[in-house]
Structures are given as C-alpha cells and as structure tokens.
C-alpha cells in the first residue's frame with residue numbers, strides 16, 4: 001500500500017505544511033496532537049522509517065525521535081528504501 005492510498009485519510013491532510021514540517025527548534029506540539037488520534041499513524045511511521053525520512057512529523061514522531069528508530073529499522077529491514 002503506498003502513501004497515496006492512506007495519506008489522504010490522515011488527520012494532517014488539510015494541515016498547513018508549516019505545521020507538519022517545522023523548522024529545527026520550532027514547536028512540534030500542534031503536529032503531534034494531530035497524529036495522536038490519526039487512523040493511519042502506523043503506516044505513516046513505517047513509511048518514514050523505510051524511506052529514512054529525517055524531515056517533518058510522521059507517525060507521531062519528530063525527526064530527532066526517528067534518528068535512532070531509523071538506525072534500528074535498517075537492521076530489522078535492510079531492504080528498505082535507501083538501504
């Protein structure tokens with residue numbers, strides 16, 4: 001299933017890009033609130049880990065939170081995009 005299938009169902013579908021892609025050191029709380037009740041949070045986080053996406057809020061995680069997760073994901077799923 002590609003992001004095109006589930007991303008329109010996400011709580012952030014109508015959010016301003018600045019909310020979901022804050023600059024470094026900008027607050028992320030508004031984005032994380034949207035993610036908290038999002039029905040597609042799991043595929044969203046998986047997409048970010050597989051793509052090793054280090055920008056923006058995905059699956060209720062900020063880039064700094066995903067760094068270690070991405071490293072672990074590479075060991076679990078070495079065939080992920082960018083491997």
Ligand code: SF4
Pocket residue numbers: 007009010011012013020034035036038039040041042044045057058059060
């Ligand atoms: S989990 Fe967060 S970033 Fe992902 S689609 Fe839902 S609201 Fe958007």
